[in-house]
Amino acid sequence: MTSKGIDHSGLTFRRDYFGDLKAWQALVDLLKDTFAIDIGPLQQMGGPDPSSMPFGWFDGDGLLAANLSAFAMPLVINGRPLNAAAFQSGAVRPPWRGRGLYRDLTQKALAWCEEKGFEAIVLYTDKPALYGPYGFRVLPLHAYSGKAPTVPKAQRSARRLNPRETADLEMLSAVLKTRQPVSDVLAVCESAAMFLINTQLDPGVRISWLERERAAVAWKMDAPRHVMLLDVVGGSIPSLATIIGALDVEAEIVDVLFCPDKLDWSGQAKPLESHTRLMIRAPGTIAFDRPAMLSPMADF
Ligand SMILES: CC(C)(COP(=O)(O)OP(=O)(O)OC[C@H]1O[C@@H](n2cnc3c(N)ncnc32)[C@H](O)[C@@H]1OP(=O)(O)O)[C@@H](O)C(=O)NCCC(=O)NCCS
Structure with a gap:
C-alpha cells in the first residue's frame, strides 16, 4: 500500500x-x-x-x-x-x-x-x-429455512432471561465463557461482549434459558408461527426439536441464522439478504x- x-x-x-x-x-x-x-x-x-x-x-x-x-x-x-x-x-x-x-x-x-x-x-x-x-x-x-420439527407440547420449560438484570447477566456471561461454537462451519468461539450488546440493539430479540440443557437460546418471532433462531449458547448444542419444544410458541416455519450442522435438522439454504x-x-x-x-x- x-x-x-x-x-x-x-x-x-x-x-x-x-x-x-x-x-x-x-x-x-x-x-x-x-x-x-x-x-x-x-x-x-x-x-x-x-x-x-x-x-x-x-x-x-x-x-x-x-x-x-x-x-x-x-x-x-x-x-x-x-x-x-x-x-x-x-x-x-x-x-x-x-x-x-x-x-x-x-x-x-x-x-x-x-x-x-x-x-x-x-x-x-x-x-x-x-x-x-x-x-x-x-x-x-446463507441462512436456512424449513419446517419446524414436531414436538410434544408438554416439554415447554424455557424461562426468559433479561440481560439487564444482574442474576440473568451473570448466568449468560458464565455460559458465554464456556460455550461451544454453535456451528463447525462458521461461528465465533466466544465474543461475549458482542452477544450481550446485540441483545439490546434489536428489541425483538428474546433470550430463553433451557435449564436442563443449560443453554441460552436467542430467537425472534416477527410473524405468527415463524421462529427465527439467532444463536444457541451452551456447553453443548441441543437439537432444534429440543429448542422449539422448550419455547412457549407454536412454530410451523423456522429460519436458522447460522449453519445448523449441530441442530439435527435440515432446512434449505438461501442467500442472506x-x-x-x-x-x-x-x-x-x-x-x-x-x-x-x-x-x-x-x-x-
Ligand atoms: C467511509 C468513511 C469511513 C471514509 O472516511 P474518510 O476519512 O473520508 O476516508 P479517507 O479520506 O481516509 O479515504 C480512504 C480511502 O477510502 C476511499 N473512500 C472514501 N469513501 C469511500 C466510500 N464511500 N466508498 C468507497 N471508498 C471510499 C477514498 O477514496 C480513499 O481511497 P485511497 O486510500 O485509495 O485514496 C467515511 O465516509 C464514513 O465514516 N462514512 C460513514 C460510515 C461508514 O461507512 N463507515 C465505514 C463502514 S465499515
Whole structure:
C-alpha cells in the first residue's frame, strides 16, 4: 500500500483509550451520530471486549472525529479454529472526511493485527470497495429455512432471561465463557461482549434459558408461527426439536441464522439478504464446506 497524504490538523491521535470513560463516551456519540446505534449499555454489561484496541483521532474538545477499533474474534471455520481479529466502529465525522484519516486508521489497525500475529481479519461493511485494496474479500452468506420439527407440547420449560438484570447477566456471561461454537462451519468461539450488546440493539430479540440443557437460546418471532433462531449458547448444542419444544410458541416455519450442522435438522439454504457484507482478509482463499453465516448475535 503506497502511503498517501493525511490532513490531521487540529486533531490528536490516541489508541487503547477505552480506560478513559470520557473518550469511550466520545465513541458512543460517534456511533450514535454515524450509524444511529447506542453501544452505551455495554458499559453496564461487562464492558467492551477486553481485547479491544481502538484507534482514534480526537479534536481539542474531546470529540472523536475518526475511529476504527480492532479486537480478537476467534472463529471456527470448516472445523478449524482460526485466530482471527475483527474491525468494527469504523467512522469519520462528515467535516473530517476526505482527508485520509480513515486510510491512516486502517493502516494502523492492520499493523496492530500484524504485530499480534492474527491469522485473519473479518469485518462487516456496506462499502466493500473500501477494503478490497487491503486484501479483504467478500464471503457469501446463507441462512436456512424449513419446517419446524414436531414436538410434544408438554416439554415447554424455557424461562426468559433479561440481560439487564444482574442474576440473568451473570448466568449468560458464565455460559458465554464456556460455550461451544454453535456451528463447525462458521461461528465465533466466544465474543461475549458482542452477544450481550446485540441483545439490546434489536428489541425483538428474546433470550430463553433451557435449564436442563443449560443453554441460552436467542430467537425472534416477527410473524405468527415463524421462529427465527439467532444463536444457541451452551456447553453443548441441543437439537432444534429440543429448542422449539422448550419455547412457549407454536412454530410451523423456522429460519436458522447460522449453519445448523449441530441442530439435527435440515432446512434449505438461501442467500442472506442484507445491505452489509462480511469480508475476510486471510492467506489463501476461504470457502465454506456448507452454506453458512455468522449468527447475528455475533454482529460487530
Ligand atoms: C467511509 C468513511 C469511513 C471514509 O472516511 P474518510 O476519512 O473520508 O476516508 P479517507 O479520506 O481516509 O479515504 C480512504 C480511502 O477510502 C476511499 N473512500 C472514501 N469513501 C469511500 C466510500 N464511500 N466508498 C468507497 N471508498 C471510499 C477514498 O477514496 C480513499 O481511497 P485511497 O486510500 O485509495 O485514496 C467515511 O465516509 C464514513 O465514516 N462514512 C460513514 C460510515 C461508514 O461507512 N463507515 C465505514 C463502514 S465499515
